[in-house]
Amino acid sequence: MPTRAADPVALKPPGRTDPDTHSKRTKGHRPLVTETANTTRWGILSTGRIAGLFATGLASAPGAELVAVGSRSQESADRFGDRFDIPRRHASYADLAADPEVDVIYVATPHPGHKEAALTCIAAGKNVLCEKPFALNVGEATEMVEAARAKGVFLMEAMWTRFRPAMVKVREVLASGAIGDITLVTANIGWQAGFDPASRLYDPELGGGALLDGGVYPLSFVSMVLGAPSEVTGVAVLGKTGVDEQEAISLLHPSRAVACVGVTIRANPISLATIVGTQGRIQIDHDFHKPTSFTVSVDGQEPERHEYPLDEGNGYQFEAIHVMDCLQQGLTESPVMPLDESLTIMNTMDSLRAQWGVRYPQETG
Ligand SMILES: NC(=O)c1ccc[n+]([C@@H]2O[C@H](COP(=O)([O-])OP(=O)(O)OC[C@H]3O[C@@H](n4cnc5c(N)ncnc54)[C@H](OP(=O)(O)O)[C@@H]3O)[C@@H](O)[C@H]2O)c1
Structure with a gap:
């Protein structure tokens, strides 16, 4: 039987309010799941690549029951249902949202579908x-x-990196003050995607581009460490379909800390992240966005190595466990990935795309 990871420790960088103050509770801290069972009933909305990985991860999340799937077609819902042994298969996202046997829905469409899918689920009280x-x-x-706030339901961005045990420990080290005041954060991400104009990564209709797909990881990491930036600038290389294929991004924060982010879908970089403080530094090893190890070097001391090998599951179980913990506590927002922070990160990415002239067809007007 898998064990639960320790509760993630909320990070309090200088000048930020306690993340827990962002999270709202239902009246009387009513759990947001059925009180009769000790399980949380999940539905998965869409049947693509990440939907399959998440379904696999759920199998290692104690208390998670994958009861339903929704797809744009019955055939695909059935295929996915057969693959993961899911009893309830819906031929539309709306039918999944309306399913009374489901507590929480994981939305995994391409980015332009997130809003409509989430709104459909929220309107149905999911x-x-x-x-x-x-x-x-x-x-x-x-x-x-x-x-979500108007309806009083839970909503969270699936930034799975934050819930990996290694990243929980990184936040603990930061909160301890061991490396002093943070002055510099760096993070790179990327992979050689291979050009395909019809693919989700390159097609503007599907929200293509390196920033929204990969860049969101280092930007979210910088945000976790330093909070909201006061200035953001970047240079990007646009490809044949008009979306950004690689970029270099600089951020300045109110504390005067700076951050430097590199993103590419043209090659395979070493995806390291570093946090530099006045008394030491943390280096998170490749791939920092699915971390299993990092080193803390405090000035004048021997470096300390931290290893968090993935003993079971594929790593997606940790965000699911966190969601279920929030639901059990009656929280409608996560203290670890707060909604206001997701908005700030989207704002940063909007600002960068505006600098580069990357606009999606859905954004006309
Ligand atoms: N957390 C992570 O590690 C991670 C990794 C990869 C991707 N993602 C994110 O997950 C989302 C989906 O990525 P993915 O790689 O799984 O995509 P994908 O393999 O293309 O699957 C997307 C699924 O969404 C549904 N869909 C709805 N409208 C669609 C449309 N217009 N075109 C194509 N599919 C559509 C389809 O399912 P039905 O036919 O069943 O409706 C499709 O199978 C993206 O937002 C991406 O950023 C996260």
Whole structure:
């Protein structure tokens, strides 16, 4: 039987309010799941690549029951249902949202579909875990957040990196003050995608581009460490379909800390992240966005190595466990991945795309 990871420790960088103050509770801290069973009933909305990985991860999340799937077609819902032994298979996202046997729905469509799918689920009173990037832009993300808050249901961006045990420990080290005041954060991400104009990564209709797909990881990491930036600038290389294929991003924060982010879908970089403080530094090893090890070097001391090998599951179970913990506590927002922070990150990405002239067809007007 898998064991639960320790509760993630909320990070309190200088000048930020306690993340827990962002999270709202239902009246009387009413659990947001059925009180009769000790399980949380999940539905998965869409049947693509990440939907399959998440379904696999759920099998290692104690208390999670994968009861339903929704697809644009019955055939695909059935195929996915057969693959993961899911009893309830719906031929539309709306039917999944309306399923009374489901507590929480994981949204895993391409980015331009996140808003509509999340709104459909929220309107039906469902709790939602929505893939990253949270939406196509901050306007869409704001609609989602407002709808969830008005309805009193749980909503969170599925930034799975934050819930990996190694990243929970990184936050603990930061909160201890061991490396002093943070002055510099760096993070790179990327992979050689291979050009395919019809693919989700390159097609503007599907929200293509390196920033929204990969860049959201280092930007979210910087945000976790330093909070909201006061200035953001970047240079990007646009490809044949008009979307960004690689970029270098600089961020300045109110504390005067700076951050440096590199993103590419043209090659395979070493995806390291470093946090540099006045008394030491943390280096998170490749791939920092699915971390299993890091080193803390405090000035004048021997470096300390931290290893968190993935003993079971594929790593997606940790975000699911966190969601279920929030639901059990009656929280409608996560203290670890707060909605206001997802909005700030979307805002940063909007600002960068504006600098580069990357606009999606859905954004006309
Ligand atoms: N957390 C992570 O590690 C991670 C990794 C990869 C991707 N993601 C995120 O997850 C989302 C989905 O990525 P993916 O790689 O799983 O995509 P994918 O393999 O293309 O699957 C997307 C699924 O969404 C549904 N869909 C709805 N509208 C669609 C449309 N217009 N075109 C194509 N499919 C559509 C389809 O399912 P039905 O036909 O069943 O409706 C499709 O199978 C993206 O937002 C991405 O950023 C996260």
